[in-house]
Amino acid sequence: MARSMMPAPGDWNVANPDRPAWVLIRFDRQTGNGVLLGDAAGAEVMAGTQVCLFGGRSKALLTRRPGQPARMGAMTEPSQSLSLDERRRLAMNGVERHLMGRHPVSPQDELRSIIAELDRSDDPTWDRYGDGGPVAALEGQVAALLGKPAAVMFPSGTMAQQSTLRVWSDRLGSRRIAIPGLSHLLLHEQDGPRLLNGFEWALLTTGVTTGGVVPTVDHLTAIPGELGAVLLEIPLRDGGYLLPAWEELEAFSRACSDRGAPLHLDGARIWESAPYLGHSPAEIAALADTVYVSFYKGLRGLAGAVVAGPEDVIAEVRLWRSRHGGTLWTMLPYAVSALRGLREERPRMAEYYERALEMAELLAAKGIRTFPARPHCNAFRVFVESPGDIVTERVVTVMERERLAVTPRWGDSEDVPGWSWTEFTMGSATMEWSAHEAVDLLARVLLD
């Protein structure tokens, strides 16, 4: 059937995942089926697909034919163009390979992998309100890995840390918490810790430059008065994944004890921090009174967190989990995914860290700057001399044409006009490229 290339009502532009060019699709709004126009005229592309409309402006994305892998395309009316963020969001759905972290996985495959992990379990039974089954196994395993007497699982780190700081601050009779200015609690929790638990912040550091980012003993000494607790985030993600040196961490811990202030570690990425610090997670945890760890960063779990510490403290933290609404009827899938991460990903942290060092050096040789120049863990910031939208456009185009995600979105640098930056994280996907291949790919995309 001959078809006109002139857009007609019901025609849509589609970013064809197989080809670098946009193509026109005649799209039936009733059935969701479409027919390619142009050189592949007449080819049925999406018979039986589901079409999701969103955003109120009839932007659409094609999902999949039954029984076939998801194939998505960005669609819009011919006269409209998509914003960069819309293109990125739609292209992300079609991505098959990542240069960072882990390759995309469908919910079905992820859940199948969790079932396979559950099959390995000694106790594949339901926890009930967090008691028993894989939740108990996870708590036991994390307590042992961190060398702490007890541990409690939470659905989120946000709730875990508020509950822990609540227990310490009630015990110490002060809601004043010493904390780095770039802490997750201050930047990413919508002021919840203050509004819900009444914490008052005593900022250890405020800067975004190297010297004033990672708290030291001097920063602690500079804060007078009572403290309910001291919080350290290792690594400090919003400072560029920065860690103190081991000796600095030891000295900081001693200064907290001398002052009688409990030290709580935001160890969301404690596993990732161990290679740089040159000490095991248990040795790191021994410097703190309580430690929170996450399972969905380097460990690639679904979500979830654990706090480890003394028996009596953890028993009280458990009560605060209920009071904050976090004692779920079951957390089994999250716990099983965390156990999988501890088994599969934790042993790879040194490998990821070494790769980060290697890549930072190779990037520098190509004129692409990282911060820190020598990374402290498996992640760092990358800087290039181009505006964020321009670099993001290049990244999105590669996503659309090659189904390959090389970096997250780029943002303009606040400090240096004309420069932009993003974060780059090593994971199992990164290791499928050699460091040279990965850096060549980044240079091709970023410096084009």
Ligand SMILES: Cc1ncc(COP(=O)(O)O)c(C=O)c1O
């Ligand atoms: C350093 C740090 N602390 C705490 C959290 C909070 O964890 P959750 O997302 O599980 O609430 C995050 C999450 O990204 C984090 O990066």
